[in-house]
Amino acid sequence: MYNVPADFINEKKIWETIEQNLNPEPERIREVLAKAAEMKGLNMADVAVLTCISDPEMLGELFNTANTVKETIYGKRLVLFAPLYISNLCSNECSYCAFRTTNKEIVRTVLPQEHIAREVKELIGQGHKRVLLVAGESYPKQGFQYVLDSIKTVYDVKTEHGEIRRVNVNVAPLAKDEFRQLKDAGIGTYQIFQETYHRETYSKVHLGGKKRDYNWRVWALHRAMEAGIDDVGIGVLFGLFDYRFEILAMMQHINELEEKFGVGPHTISVPRLEPATNSDIASHPPFPVSDIDFRKIVAIFRLAVPYTGIIMSTRETAKMRRETFALGVSQISAGSKTNPGGYEEEDEISGQFSLGDHRKLDEVIRDVASMGYIPSFCTACYRMGRTGQDFMDLAKPGDIRLHCAPNALSSFKEYLQNFASPETIEVGNKLITDSISGMSGLAKQRAEKLVKRVESGKDDVYC
CATH class of the missing domain: 3.20.20.70 (Aldolase class I)
Structure with a gap:
């Protein structure tokens, strides 16, 4: 099987998709960006539209949408x-x-x-x-x-x-x-x-x-x-x-x-x-x-x-x-x-x-x-078996953030206590305090608990 041509890479289809979506109107671009904001992914035609953006205003809207989805x-x-x-x-x-x-x-x-x-x-x-x-x-x-x-x-x-x-x-x-x-x-x-x-x-x-x-x-x-x-x-x-x-x-x-x-x-x-x-x-x-x-x-x-x-x-x-x-x-x-x-x-x-x-x-x-x-520096997902489909099952409804945000803060705190320069410690501790203050619910409870455990001398804590 694996010495045969990989027909899933279809060059003819790629060029056709690019040609069919050249010079999209702003309305079409905004339609794709609105779809992207739903965080369910894009198809090839949508992606081809975005590759054609060159107008500074449209680029700004692309970048703003990407930032919103990322955060x-x-x-x-x-x-x-x-x-x-x-x-x-x-x-x-x-x-x-x-x-x-x-x-x-x-x-x-x-x-x-x-x-x-x-x-x-x-x-x-x-x-x-x-x-x-x-x-x-x-x-x-x-x-x-x-x-x-x-x-x-x-x-x-x-x-x-x-x-x-x-x-x-x-x-x-x-x-x-x-x-x-x-x-x-x-x-x-x-x-x-x-x-x-x-x-x-x-x-x-x-x-x-x-x-x-x-x-x-x-x-x-x-x-x-x-x-x-x-x-x-x-x-x-x-x-x-x-x-x-x-x-x-x-x-x-x-x-x-x-x-x-x-x-x-x-x-x-x-x-x-x-x-x-x-x-x-x-x-x-x-x-x-x-x-x-x-x-x-x-x-x-x-x-x-x-x-x-x-x-x-x-x-x-x-x-x-x-x-x-x-x-x-x-x-x-x-x-x-x-x-x-x-x-x-x-x-x-x-x-x-x-x-x-x-x-x-x-x-x-x-x-x-x-x-x-x-x-x-978190490695919790791998060690807890949250990989592949299991990771996606947590990521797509947003549940993974209940783990990722607290674990990121505790692993960062561990770095600050064990390795960081005084200048980095000052910047880092303020960021941890500000980050926890901006959290709520279970994520905040977990973050506070994990960071306190690190402060007490315990390394490698995660949820």
């Missing part, structure tokens, strides 16, 4: 994580990536388990509670077992400052039995990017290695979900092809997963091409995405799939990251390094791509909190 569902929470690169070995030849197999300008590194443990200790010492484990698409002599061993190492590290409570994974597409092993290893979310859904472009930028097989990659989330992984992450690399096409193709992929499994992706990532060592295409994207269009992409996804998390990485500058919080972003990386061993010894030349935001975790948290957003 209604997620409140002021922003979940934080860090990528953990364990290897930059790769057997693929992806023209946009520094890890590609023929690139001789980077130092190839495979972290032994003891070095991974040191990296994890460094991240824990900064205050992180969740990591995204990343590896190039080739492994040392242990093969895929290297990834499984690395996950175990991350979970096994315990320090006086705590431990990593959730490991998400971004590795090469796997066979179904390997996905089962990944599930048994206790991962949170399995994340994979198609890079581009446009088949011709895909073949042009993937010049060698197993990644040349478009179908094997695009069917990966089917295999993962059939293997029991109900939280999956999806994404494309914006700049390789027309962003309108990529958005609608991703909507087709999401619709396919929802139809087959009853639930779509847990997260969507929206990376743009950034410079990478010895890669001309990375520095000169064939379809560059402007800052205003990038903000539009975030807002459209928030309205199209309102209950799906949107991830913003440190590829983007601090300024751009701030601007997207209000448009739909719900998760951000912070203090990131993209080379193996980078938390112990940074080597940006050997990283996967250039970073736009180089700030340390504490500085990012202080900035986020000063904007009124609550930095969350």
Whole structure:
């Protein structure tokens, strides 16, 4: 099945939908925005309409609607994580990536388990509670077992400052039995990017290695979900092809997963091409995405799939990251390094791509909190089994906020007490007080109780 063409990505249908919805009248745009405000999602024609917005007034209405939907569902929470690169070995030849197999300008590194443990200790010492484990698409002599061993190492590290409570994974597409092993290893979310859904472009930028097989990659989330992984992450690399096409193709992929499994992706990532060592295409994207269009992409996804998390990485500058919080972003990386061993010894030349935001975790948290957003290190849903369809059953009627808001505040308080600088403590404690004051009912009762438990010296409390 998984070597046959993925007919759920229908390029002809995508172009027809774009053509049929070019130059929409303001009335049509407002009709779509009114539908989006109901937080039941949008169809492909609706999404195509939103991709055509260029008028400043209409853009303002799009952004305001996205902000309303984001805050209604997620409140002021922003979940934080860090990528953990364990290897930059790769057997693929992806023209946009520094890890590609023929690139001789980077130092190839495979972290032994003891070095991974040191990296994890460094991240824990900064205050992180969740990591995204990343590896190039080739492994040392242990093969895929290297990834499984690395996950175990991350979970096994315990320090006086705590431990990593959730490991998400971004590795090469796997066979179904390997996905089962990944599930048994206790991962949170399995994340994979198609890079581009446009088949011709895909073949042009993937010049060698197993990644040349478009179908094997695009069917990966089917295999993962059939293997029991109900939280999956999806994404494309914006700049390789027309962003309108990529958005609608991703909507087709999401619709396919929802139809087959009853639930779509847990997260969507929206990376743009950034410079990478010895890669001309990375520095000169064939379809560059402007800052205003990038903000539009975030807002459209928030309205199209309102209950799906949107991830913003440190590829983007601090300024751009701030601007997207209000448009739909719900998760951000912070203090990131993209080379193996980078938390112990940074080597940006050997990283996967250039970073736009180089700030340390504490500085990012202080900035986020000063904007009124609550930095969350919560991992309760994963540990309580609120994943996949169970999560959506709580999210869509709004019940998940009775858990998320209190847990965000208690995990933030834990960070402030154990890791934060004096400046961040001052900003953070005021935000917690103000946030609880603005709450009511059961959510407020839970928040007060959990924060008091943390203040009394108890870590890792959640509901």
